[in-house]
Amino acid sequence: MKFRTRGAERAYTVAFMLAVTVVFISAVAGTHVLTAERVERNAGLFLKRGVFEASGMTGTPSAPELLAWFEQAARPLDNAAGGDPTFLIRDPGSGADQATVRVRRGAGLWGPIRAAVGVDAAGSLTGLAILDQNETPGLGARIAEPWFRHQFRGKRAPLELDPEGTRAPAPDRVDAVTGATISSRAVRELVNRAAAEAAP
Numbered sequence: 001m002k003f004r005t006r007g008a009e010r011a012y013t014v015a016f017m018l019a020v021t022v023v024f025i026s027a028v029a030g031t032h033v034l035t036a037e038r039v040e041r042n043a044g045l046f047l048k049r050g051v052f053e054a055s056g057m058t059g060t061p062s063a064p065e066l067l068a069w070f071e072q073a074a075r076p077l078d079n080a081a082g083g084d085p086t087f088l089i090r091d092p093g094s095g096a097d098q099a100t101v102r103v104r105r106g107a108g109l110w111g112p113i114r115a116a117v118g119v120d121a122a123g124s125l126t127g128l129a130i131l132d133q134n135e136t137p138g139l140g141a142r143i144a145e146p147w148f149r150h151q152f153r154g155k156r157a158p159l160e161l162d163p164e165g166t167r168a169p170a171p172d173r174v175d176a177v178t179g180a181t182i183s184s185r186a187v188r189e190l191v192n193r194a195a196a197e198a199a200p
Contacts, residue, residue: 050116101118109180110140113130164176
C-alpha cells in the first residue's frame, strides 16, 4: 500500500487546479473569439434600432429592413461628443431633413446611461431610445420601458419632471419614474443637453 506524502498531495492539487483553469480559460477565450463578430454585428443593429426609434419612426422592422432604412435615411455627422455619434435623418423618399439623432451619455445611479435623442428642425423631440443602462431593476431600469421613452416625443427641452401618472400635457414636462428620482433626472439632463446641442 502506497501513501502519498503531503508534498505530493499538494503538487497533485496544484497540477489539477492548473489543468482545470487552463481548460476553462481556453473555453472562455474560444467562445469569445468565435462570437466576437456576432456580438459586434448585434451591437451595431441595436444602435441602428435606437436611432430608428429616436428619429420618430414606429414599428419593429426586421434586421434587413432596419439596415436598408439606415442606409437610405441616416447620415453620420462629424463627431464632437467624445466618441458618441450623431446622425442626420432624412426622408428616404423626398430627401428632406427629418431629425438629428445624437447618441449621448449621462451619469445614472449605478453607472452611465447611454441614449439616442432625436430633435427635429423646429426643436421638438422626435424620440428617445435607451441604449445602455445599469439602473436598479424594477426601479431605475424602468427608464427603458416604452411608456417612459414614448412620452418624450413632441416635447420641447428644457424639460421638467412631474410625478409618475401625471401625464401633463405641457410641452416641457414629462413623468418621472416613481422611486427612481436619480435615474429620471439623469435621463432628463441627458435629453436637455442633447436638445441644447441642436439649438441654433
